[in-house]
Amino acid sequence: MQEVRVEKLVKRFGDVTAVDGISFEVPKGKLLSLLGPSGCGKTTTLNMIAGFEDPDGGDVFVGDKLISSAEQNILLPAHQRNLGMVFQSYGLWPHLRVRENVSFGLEMRNTAKADIAPAVERALELVRLGGLGERYPSQLSGGQQQRVAFARALVYEPDVLLLDEPLSNLDAALREEMRLELKELQEETGITTIFVTHDQVEAMVMSDIIVVMDHGRIQQMGAPRDIYQFPANQFVAGFVGISNFLEGTVAGKADKDGLTPVQVGDVVLLCEAEGRTKGSHVSLSIRPEDWIATVKAPPKSTKNRLQGEVEKAVYMGGVLEVWLTTSGQKIRVHGHRLPMLESGSSVYISVDPSHIKVVD
């Protein structure tokens, strides 16, 4: 297994720059997700690493080996890169048995005949499909086909595993199960993995590092928790989880607790906005679950206390999602202990200053 380094990768399709100079590094044995909406360039990036698209600029290293470099005109064909890949539609060969699908990569590596059968059996055991080797892919369920695809990608112990939205073809329940199983599998084999997904929950659950992409550029890179708690900009805050964005201007200097007042409409919110000068324009991002909503008025001393009018409330099972307006601002709040609220009724909300993120 090896680390992967991508440097200033560029891909253009005609006038459109699909991937615009992105760089990242996946340490040995870690799982990195490329997360973003469709058309953000994540799949194109993966295809350039795999060798299915020719980059217009930048380098790809696996370990110390340069496998692709537009500047030095190096372009190792896909079959010489020693990668494993699981495709969105699995790409199992319908004319070959499960066993033959899995052994293909070993045969291409001229593995001794005697070693192939046990290796295939081990790979199938690993994905809990022992004994199904003689079946054809069409005789398996979607989840089983998916596992065959993993066994096929892992059997020859590639340097890196590439996953192209491998869970998106499964139904919701199975997808959740496979997420955890996949993560266990990755940790068990300790294989360096790059995972493409548009599902932020999937990325959160599975990744060591998340790279959030939009318009061919990296918007933010970091551990899942950091991405969620400290979104670098409005796009990340909006794409990863739900967020309320409030536009405001800095209304004064920070107090002794380091809290800065920000004027939002006709209310003032205190938040940690160090280094912002008075009068500068800021966006505040607040997660719906960070608001504390109550029907009775909280004590006057509560910081960032607002009163609002319920526009509508939807029960989502365990959580009441409330859309409310307060001093001209629309805010979405998730309340866990709220009674069902009528629209037009009054509700109090407050937010701890540490839960307000100032983003650009």
Place this chain on the structure above:
Amino acid sequence: MMFKFPSTVRMLEWGCLLIVGFLVLYPLFWLLLGSIKPSLNSPEYNLDAFVAIYQAEYMGEVLRNTAVMSIGVTILSVMIGVPLAWIVGRTDTPFKDYISMIAILPFIMPPVVVAVAWAYLGTPRVGFVNLFWKWIAGTNDPLFDIFTMGGLIFVMALSLAPYVFIFTVTAFKNMDPTLENAAHVSGANQWQTTFRITFPLAAPAILSGALLVFIQSLEIFAIPATIGVSGGIYVFATQLWRMMIGIPPNFSHAAAMSIPILLICGLALWGQTKALGRSAKYTTIGGKSFQPRLVRLGRLKWVALGFAGTYLLVSAILPLLTLIYGTFISNRGRPPTLEFLTLEHLREMLFGDGGDVILRSIGNSLFLSFIGATVGIALAAVVAFFVVRSKWKARGTLDFLALIPVAIPGAVIAIAMMWAYIREPFNLYHTIWIILLAYITRFLPFGVKAVSNAITQIHEELERAAAVSGANWFVVFWRVLVPLAMPGIVAGWIILFVSMMRELSASIMLFSSNNEVIGTILIQLYDEGLFSHVCILSLIIVILSLGSVALVRWITKQKDVGGLA
């Protein structure tokens, strides 16, 4: 319980099933009966005819010839069609758009045209190709003799290879590129991927094309009748013909001989549908995909281009040049120059001796094809509608019945028709109507296919919306479905019309004096050695076919008429 009178629609469905069932099964019934009756109206039944043909001295040779020819043609067609499909579907060979014209070749150049043209090109002494060879090689020995088993297989494969091409190229183009990418990423290089993944995935498609070629090789009459008979090689189709034109015609032997061939063709068609089903399983694109990468051939692409060019040259360009030469050039055997350009041949054919017969045959063909295509497509439209849309349990049976004629060689249909319609209450033998019935029966499957393709593409909600608005079955069919399916119906009509214009296998058995058609006259003129007459008539067929292809493409706005030809 009260008796429930069947609805009008159900009665229509039954009527449709009865008509198709009668058209297809009634002649087959008499064919079966005919094979166990010594003569047309004899009251006895026995197996004498089977015994007689089994013991006949010619039988061994005919069987051997037919087997060698059909298997040889199938193998050679695969050897030509598969590489061509790969070149067009998967490589960066230049001029691919022109090469893919191969798909419409069978429609433009029917077997009878390729056959007569190659008879003139490949005659040992004066064939154009042999003359050219003698001139550049400076010898007196011909390059080859077309009137041999090898020549027969060669010309037939030229004519039939496009079927393998059509099926295979479709499979190559519809293949999920992920399957090849998965092989690359697993460590397979370009050639390993091609031979371990690409070709095996196309195998069912190749098989279904090959089986269709096999059926066609048993069915085609024109090539064995010109190339084969001239070389003294008789195969199944020409042997049947020999039995029927003998004096007296040997109906019961012909019927007996048809039965095993019918079984073989039926079996091959069954295998072909199975293979096609498997092919659809292997080559349906799933989910998002990007275009398959084309194999970069490098210098080999010139070899590929040469291969495709050679095929087009020998299958289309040389035959066409021969026809044009024979039509417009006045001298024989000397280099064609403008001073020999003439319309004399045309005048002579139409207004000279026997011109009236030729004109009459063209008139007959026009009449038969016009009526036949119109009646055929109307029946096909109703059948297609019930097959695609009806919830009726018997629609599967209807679909199957309407497909059967594909597996019946034209000569066999003709013999079955003769047994069926020569007697009361029809008495159609030696009339033009028996030919019409044969045409409608033979080409019904093609009409059904053209219309059902069109209906499948119409969203069922459009019909339901009309029904909900208060339209009954007739109004839905006539006001919604027919107008929407019109391009498919018109295309189907044209396909039927052209197929009937040049039909030969059945016509040759059924025609009679005054009831000649273009195909039968063409064979007669060929037998009489009237070179320029044959060329003119063939050229007319080609021009007619070309015009129809253009028309069908324009009407359906699709590039392929492939599969319908």
